[in-house]
Amino acid sequence: MNPIFAILAGVTVGAAVAAMALRNLVHSVLCLTVSLVGLALLYLRLGAEFAGFVQILVYVGAVAILIMFAVLLTRGGEAPPGRIANAPWSGLAVAAAVFAMIAWAIARSPALRGMAKDPAQPPLSVKAIGDKLTGDLVLPLQVVALLLTAALVGGVVIAMSEKETE
Amino acid sequence: MASLDQIFVALKDWLVAFVPVALQPLAGALLSIVAIMAVFPGIFALTTVVERKLLARFQNRPGPNRVGIPLTKIRLAGFGQFAADGIKSLTKEDIVPRNADRIVHFVAPFVLVAPAFLSLSVVPVGRNMAALDFRETGLLFFFAVGAATELSVFMAGWSSRNKYSLLGAMRGIAQMLSYELPLILSSLVVVMMAGTLSLATIAERQSGVQWGVVHSWHVFTPWGFAGFLIFLTAACAESNRTPFDLPEAESELVAGYFTEYSGFKFALFFLGEYLGMFAISGVAITLFLGGWNAPFTFLDWVPSWMWFFGKLVGFILFFIWLRATLPRLRVDQLMDLAWKFMLPMSLVNLVVAGVWHLAASWPHLLRWPLCVAILALPYWLLSRGFQTRFKTRTYRFAEESRPAPATAAAGP
Amino acid sequence: MTPFPLITFLTLTPVVGALVLALAGGRDARRSRNIALGFSLLAFLETAWMVAGFDGKSAALQFAEHHPWIPSLGAEYFVAVDGLSILMVLLSALLVPFAIGVGPGNVDRPHAFHALVLLLQAGLFGAFTALNFFHWFLYWELSLVPAYFLVKLWGGPGRRAAATQFFVYTFAGSVAMLLAMQAVFLATGTFDLPDLARLARSGELARGLGTKLHWTGLAPEALGMLLFAGVFLGLAVKVPLMPFHTWLPGTYAEAPTNVTMLLTGALSKMGIYGFLRILAPIFPSQLRDSLDLLTALAVLTVVASAFAAFAQKDLKRLLAYSSINHLGLCLLGLFAALQPKAAAAAHGWSIERVAALDGVLLQVFNHGLTAAALFGFVALIERRSGGLRGIGDFGGLRGVAPVFAGLMGISIFASLGLPGLNGFVGEFLVFKGAFPLAPVAASVSALGLLLTAIFLLTLVQRVFAGTLNGAWKDFPDLGRAELAVFAPAVALMFVLGVAPQLALNLVNPTVVALVNRLGF
Amino acid sequence: MDRIVEHLWIIPALPLLAAGIIALLKRPHRKAAAALAIGSLGLAFLVSCVAFAATLHPAAGAGTVRLTHNFAWFDLGESTLRLGWLLDPLTAGMLVMVTFVGSLIFVFSVGYMAHDPNFTRFFGFLSLFAAAMLGLLVANNLLFLFMCWEVVGLASYLLIGFWFQKPEAAAAAKKAFVTTRIGDLGFFLGMVWLYHGTGTLLFYDKGAGCLEQGAIASLVAQTTLGGMAVSTAISLLLFCGAAGKSGQVPLHVWLPDAMEGPTPVSALIHAATMVAAGVFLVARVFPLLGASAAGLPADGHVPHTAALAVVTWIGAITAVFGALVAVAQSDIKRILAYSTVSQLGYMMMGLGVGGPAVGMFHLLAHAFFKALLFLGAGSVIHGCHGEQDIRRMGGLRKAMPATFATYAVGMMALAGFPLVFSGFWSKDEILHAALAWSPSRLPFALGLFGAFLTAFYMIRQMWFVFFAPSAHPAARHGHDTRPDAAAPHDSPPVMTVSLAILAGATVAMSLLATPVWPWFHAYLGGHLDHLHVGWDADGAVLATMALSTVAVALGTGVSWRLYSRSATGTDAVERLVPRLFGALRGRLYVDGFYAATVFRLNRAAATAFDWIDRFVWGSLAGSTAWIATGFSWLGRLLDDAGINPGFDAGCAGTRGTGRLVSLFQNGQTQRYLRLVGGGIVAIVVAVAWTGKK
């Protein structure tokens, strides 16, 4: 267990816990951001530079800000009074059960045991990603482009819809 | 001359050689950090004074000209002013509003400054002189790190619990998000043509020679020229410089999202903004203006870092000149400009780059007019729409005088 | 490295024009017309450039551009022209400026109208140059969509029904064709049309149908026939071959008349082109098996449409049936050229086949020009009379509008195949080939020539001759601008009538190669 | 010599150029148009004379002069379609005739059309006609001949419909075009077949042409439907075209109607030249028609082939038919039109029984005197201010002496008055050949009867127009109300000069084909060098001459006697045999028959196909939609009546259960998700548990 990994994992998980537990929504989102940055750093550690930076660019630069806007637009800037969770214990129990299940699977997996401890850094050139995207995966790429367009239009329409009638 | 060119590299290698081999990477990193932490804040300090003085000259007044070296009579034409300002900001009372979210309020300036330094670290300031050289993802790193700016703006604006701050933050984020698209798309053109995301490689690629004596800067191509203009405009907006300084428009929003900051934290914001400006200028230089390359082959003897910093100074002066010259835009105009002009233009520019690439074997006489035509036509069409849009101004709220229908309240 | 991608450029020109119009056209009819005209003329110049650079002595694919696109779907960007295509491209490039020059009259949203016309042109260019089924089909559909909107938004009183009928018919045909070609793709793994033709010749296609598609539970022969029927349906609706033509008269009548010019002049030619480019090379054996039926249908088309034209009271419907008649002749020539004959004296037959196919192509080009001109004249009549176009609404117009009557008369005579004008050589060659190859069919179809003459002359008699209908005392003759639009078209009719080699030189080697490849 | 044939295209090109220029002229440029048209045709006449001269001196031992010049038109795959010019006596004679008669008629038209507003266009059309007609003559390629043939038809269409404001003229024009096109379809198919059969459409191509030995032998050898030789089939198809153009029964109906055109047009196109094109065509392809297993028809000997028999019979029937109908007509031009039909029948018969020389000589002779007659009729009409009914004329002998004199010459030539009129000799040759025709003597008898009728109706016409007591009814109907212009008057010199020249030519022609000096035969046959003056004919010639003279005299006498004694008003023959006369006046009801059969059938077919199109094919699509809709209706009915009630009952029971279950379905997504999560865990645990065992 590498100390740098330990720190990163700790920050990531801790921030995630905080994000899910804090009362103030803005704080939650900020913690989520921290957690996502931590994840990006984990990607970097795994050698996926591109994925890491894309993660930061998209999540910190766009998704986090987007969520912030949503928070402010739904007047969630202030810490809500009263209950913040529904039947927390049963939910937590289910989540814990799921975790236990996954962890058990990881621990028992024979495939994982056979894997190299720390294989050599695989080459990850952006050019290769680009070739892949415009080669084999050009159809998914176009589908994603379509999806993003649809999401853009859909988002605008959904968020606007009731304004017209009011 | 090569020795002068590589003097800092040699210096660093020499210094690193003193530490044990195991610690050499760390030492090298530290040295780079120190260099960046020293050089750019230094430029920042000088810039504040130069800006004040130049703005004053633009406005026919002397500007700061008193402060020199303390305790002496040497005035240095007021260039000691930055020291005075720095001391003042460090010693001023740090006021935090009572309602403020203290932690976020405290963290925000650091979230702004740290990425600014990080993004400066990937800019190659001279031949072999980039602190961090991501061979694969340099530019992506720059944009990823730059994304944190928006977060810090939000944090600052929201945590202050002040409507001016919040409005300023909202405006700032909207503006940055909007202009980030043309910014990235216009730099994507360079990535397409250079085939790499590494800023150092991009700079190196521009050391070729064309037309006999001119280095092949990207700005000397149709797509490069158009991309440069788009990038420059978007960079202006990204760094909240006039005419895009709405988030901190003093006359409307007091000081925008850092209204509630004072003392050292305010200074940090100030520093962060300027560092961001330097970084984006550095990237612009690297992407379009040949990086550390000389413009002409016969000027190659000047050291590469001098070219870079010379260009950077040029950029700074240009921004100051802009600030003194242009009026501020209105919010709707700002958004229109981003979405209805710059975004389409940068998309068209992508096409132009593609055409340019595919037409590599054609004679210049065919290739140039074709690309220019592809650019000029949308430019003409898109800007035609603007001329009318900029002229008339409608006040929407003034028209909504009729009462809202009563049934709206009775709805579910 | 890469030669200038002229075809892509050509296809993009009208698209750019459409974009410019959409953004800059505004509601000024004159300006949008001028912009559209400018772009279509630019496209024409590019076509002229292409024709000038085209090597008429070679049957090879020229100006080819070949780029991989979606390899997993067999889609490649593959465009090129041979003699077959270049004639069609030339026709499209000629007709669109012609139609724009004739103009739609006073319409609202003229910029949108012209933008759609330009998009239609782009679809035509694309479909006539594409050599990969994937984007050939895209273009094929792309040309359908603007046509639909042009009919639906700017058509006559019955436009809604007409547009829907048009769309549903052609779309159903297209779907059948698409499904069939998907199956072909599954069997062969390629959409490349020349490749497919090669595979069909070598019998690999049939084998592929047997091995790769055996899960359908159909024998390869039955499957092949089914796929052939699908593709055939798509093309037959477009041409149209009776009885798949019922959308046509209504659509032609209700469409804005200058759009009808394009529908009949260029769009219907896509069907013929498809027969030659796709159906005949890829399904030769199936085509041969069903040739008797198809020839009979072609004869039916020629004769029945001529008779039906007789009974029409509406000028546009009349000309629509006349169009069906002419295209039926094209199909007759085409089917005749594919008639199997005893191997003895194969050379003699191949001369007739070449003549028939040359005739078909010439007829395609000539009919495009002539029918477009006729519809153009009807557009003018309509505009002058405030929408009237019944054959009985006029009379004696020749007295007040002699130039108009003269030029339209020339077009009519070109249409009924008067020697010296363009229509004749094509008809002659079609019959020269078809009569020996399919004597009965050709003889019966010759009746169509006679009937065409009768109803077209009836048109002249009712509209232009006789006593002048008092209502049209002030019927204006052709103006200077209109003359400038129509005179080149009429001049071209003379030129092609006297010097058909101008067109034939482009297609000749291709046709010879095609006949040799079909391997009779 | 080759120079001449290479430049033969100049002859049609001259009027074509004139037509092109005139088409671009504006209406007021009348003089320029007339000058261009007449000048170009006059020039063409001169060039034709040069060409004619070239054919007079065949190279020694070469037989007929036959010069060709072929060139490529366009490439067709690996073969080439070639066109060419041909100069032989047939062409040359026709060229001179057409340009000569044409020039005279052009000159005549200047006077006749002087008041027409569309004067310019008239000359444009005339020039176009002349160009196409001359092109037809010089063609050495059946395709080019056909093309010119069609353009000639177009010119005829345009000129018949020249007064397009008159509905009858417009209808007649269409009728002419369509009727000839029926014949042309046969021509077209025959041509295509010939092309396929011989691989060329060139007539003469140094032994490889389609009319030369090799090609025809192969055509004769092949057989087609019913064992007919291919050459015969092609010949008959080609003859269809000739029959249409030359007004042979049953395709003659357009020719009388064509008289709606201006009279010079009738003279030029529908009497002298165009209608003779069919005869020319048959003469041109005579080797094909006459081809038999024995080979090409030898010179001077006319074989008895099936094709020629058809030509003969059709010609004989037409000759009599036309003459019969002409007896009962009262329109001056219509009489002449039926006379033309009849004479064309003679020509065809002549070709069939006597070969090209016989038929062609009648053609040439007829061209001159029929043009003369038509122009004379035009002059009469002009003088009577547009009146065309012979019963309303009378006594014009005194009012129009010049016209009368020339008209009389023409009449006598047509009727075949002996010795100094060309018509006598040309008709005599035909009858002589018919007498010698072995298959049947009936054509001879028909011909003789026709000769009698010809004299009869021409005398009738002369009597009504020039001799009958004149009431000058034209004055009452005249357009011009000025008293001095109201009376019939003779025509201006520009018209009468043409008449006089034609009259002279008619007489002069009679010298060229007498049995004493058969120059024309020798010319066509290519043995001018053996020609000498002398009597070497058999006795049959004399007998024929006597018989035909008797027939003519009889016709003249009977007619004169009948009409000179009858009062004006009703027709003498009408009084004698009113039913027969009615039938003849009604043109033997051929037009009515066509209207009742062909036209009605056509209309019915059109309606039927339109109906099929609209309702059968159209409703196929509609009915598909209907069936789909019907099924959906049926489905809905079933749903409403049968399925839904049952379901309702079932649902009531289910609802209770549902209410229970819906306690879980409370809209709380998170609760659902918990169930999902718990469920997954449970399943995994269960699977793992069981999997272990």
Add this chain to the structure above:
Amino acid sequence: MTPYLIVSALLFSIGFAGVLTRRNAILVLVGVELMLNAANLNFVAFWRHGPNPAALDGVMFVVFAIAVAAAEAAVGLALVIAIHRHCRSGNVDEASGMKG
């Protein structure tokens, strides 16, 4: 390898717990984002340690997942805003009815 998977499982469970318990719709979405990212971490980890890293499958998955997640966030948040406007509440338990 295993530590990364455990971190991923933890993140997933944390996100899941948030989704299951938090009342605020936005936080539910935040939880979903966490779960998605946990999956992404798995992809990257398996890519790094998997048998064929040169094929880039894991990374491509992540890139696409990020794009899809961005779209999902945009639409989801738009929905939240719409619901908020409609129900005047951003809580999931109050938006339980199916009728507007």
